[in-house]
Amino acid sequence: MRIDVEDLHVAYAGRTVVAGAHLIADEGEITGLVGPNGSGKSTLLRTVYRHLKPAAGRVLLAGTDLRELSPVQTARRVAALPQERGGDFELTVREVVAMGRTPYKRAFAGEDTADRDIVARALADAGMAEHDGCRFTELSGGERQRVLLARAFAQQTEILVLDEPTNHLDIRHQVELLALLRAQRRTTLVSLHDLNAAASVCDRLHVLHDGGVVASGPPREVLRPALLAEVFGVRAAVVEHPLTGDPLIAFDHRSPADETADVGTAWA
Numbered sequence: 001m002r003i004d005v006e007d008l009h010v011a012y013a014g015r016t017v018v019a020g021a022h023l024i025a026d027e028g029e030i031t032g033l034v035g036p037n038g039s040g041k042s043t044l045l046r047t048v049y050r051h052l053k054p055a056a057g058r059v060l061l062a063g064t065d066l067r068e069l070s071p072v073q074t075a076r077r078v079a080a081l082p083q084e085r086g087g088d089f090e091l092t093v094r095e096v097v098a099m100g101r102t103p104y105k106r107a108f109a110g111e112d113t114a115d116r117d118i119v120a121r122a123l124a125d126a127g128m129a130e131h132d133g134c135r136f137t138e139l140s141g142g143e144r145q146r147v148l149l150a151r152a153f154a155q156q157t158e159i160l161v162l163d164e165p166t167n168h169l170d171i172r173h174q175v176e177l178l179a180l181l182r183a184q185r186r187t188t189l190v191s192l193h194d195l196n197a198a199a200s201v202c203d204r205l206h207v208l209h210d211g212g213v214v215a216s217g218p219p220r221e222v223l224r225p226a227l228l229a230e231v232f233g234v235r236a237a238v239v240e241h242p243l244t245g246d247p248l249i250a251f252d253h254r255s256p257a258d259e260t261a262d263v264g265t266a267w268a
C-alpha cells in the first residue's frame, strides 16, 4: 500500500515546521527519512499516522486521502512506533501487545484464539516472547521499544511508520530489527539517525532539511559527501562497505564541515 505525501505543511501553534514536503513510500519497500535534529521528521511521520492534522497538503494511502478514512480504517492500514515511548502502562508485556488488536474488536469483545496467535507471533518476531508476563514498566528502554514494535506488528497493517526504531537498542538488536523489517516486506516509512543503517536497509531515502525534502532517491545517489556537508554539517567520505557492498559513510569525527568550503549543490 503506497504512501504519497503531497505538498505537506504542518504547524505547531502557528509555527510551520514542515513546509511543502513531498515524498513517496512505495508498496513493500523500506523508505527512510533522514535529516538533522529539528528538521521535521517526527512531525511528518505524525501526520502519516494521523496524530497531527496537516495545515495544508495531503497524505494518501493507496490513493485515498487520510481525511476520507475513519480512525479505525486508518488503524487497520497504518501501525506506528511513535517517538514518544511513554505510556507507563500498568500492564504486562502481553497486554500491551494485545492493544494492537483493538482496531479489529467490537466494543467489550474479548480475545479469540486467532488474536492470541497473532500476539504470540508478534512477540516472537520482536524477540520478546520470554518477557510476555513481565510488567511493561519494569523493562529497559530497549525492551520497551521492542514491545511497542510487537504491538505495531500485532496490528497487522500493510503500512508501518517507525520513528527512530533503533534508538536505545544495542547493535545486535539494531541489526536484528532492521533485518526483521526487511523480511516483513511491508510498506515501511522509517526515520533513522544512523545514516549507515539507512544506507544498508532502505530502498529509497528522503532527506529532510528545515521542513522540506531536499533530496530523494536510492541511498547510493543521495548520500554524497557534498549533501552530508551541506545538510548535516559534517565531513565524510562515502566508500563501499567491504562486506555488503552498500555505501559506507566514513565520518570525520574530528572536525565538522568547513562552512566556508564550496560544497556545491548536491541535490541539484
Ligand SMILES: Nc1ncnc2c1ncn2[C@@H]1O[C@H](COP(=O)(O)OP(=O)(O)OP(=O)(O)O)[C@@H](O)[C@H]1O
Residues within 6 Å of the ligand: 012, 017, 035, 036, 037, 038, 039, 040, 041, 042, 043, 044
Ligand atoms: N509538540 C510540539 N510542539 C511544538 N513544537 C514542536 C513539537 N514537536 C516538535 N516541535 C518543533 O518542530 C520542529 C521539528 O521537530 P521534529 O521533532 O519534527 O524534528 P525531528 O527531525 O524529528 O528532530 P529529531 O531528530 O531531533 O528527533 C522542532 O523545531 C521542534 O522544536
